Amino acid sequence: MLLAKVRGNVVATQKHDQLVGHKLLLIRQVDLEENYIGKNDIVAIDLIGSGIGDTVLVTQEGDAVQQILGHKNAPVHTIIVAIVDKVSVNI
Numbered sequence: 001m002l003l004a005k006v007r008g009n010v011v012a013t014q015k016h017d018q019l020v021g022h023k024l025l026l027i028r029q030v031d032l033e034e035n036y037i038g039k040n041d042i043v044a045i046d047l048i049g050s051g052i053g054d055t056v057l058v059t060q061e062g063d064a065v066q067q068i069l070g071h072k073n074a075p076v077h078t079i080i081v082a083i084v085d086k087v088s089v090n091i
Contacts, residue, residue: 001057001058001059001060001081002029002057002058002060003029003030003031003032003034003055003056003057003058003084003087004027004028004029004030004042004044004055004056004057004058004080005027005028005030005034005036005053005054005055005056006025006026006027006050006051006052006053006054006056006080007025007026007027007028007041007052008025008026008041008052009023009024009025009026009052010024010025010026010043011024012024016074016075018074018075018076019045019074019075019076022045022046022047023045023046024043024044024045024046025043025044025045025046025050025052025080026041026042026043026044027041027042027043027044027056027058027078027080028040028041028042029042030055032087032089034055034087042058042078043078044056044058044078044079044080045076045078045079045080046079046080047068047079047080048080048081048082048083049083050080050083054083054084055083055084055087056080056081056082056083056084057080057081057082057083057084058078058079058080058081059078059079059081060077060078068081
């Protein structure tokens, strides 16, 4: 899993049947202080109602994503599984 920040929406009028009704968001990985890591955005499916500016927890394990969706052949690689309220690290 990784931390990411939602940067935008992806609008697709035509989708794979198993994606119909699901929101697609553009995310970018962040570090523990919410600074962006890298320059690549990722498209993730959102089932929990997150929005632009939210810090989210994401999984990119193919089997886990398909298990969450309940579809063995869902064409999804990345899914948002939580909206993060706070990150704290004890050293």
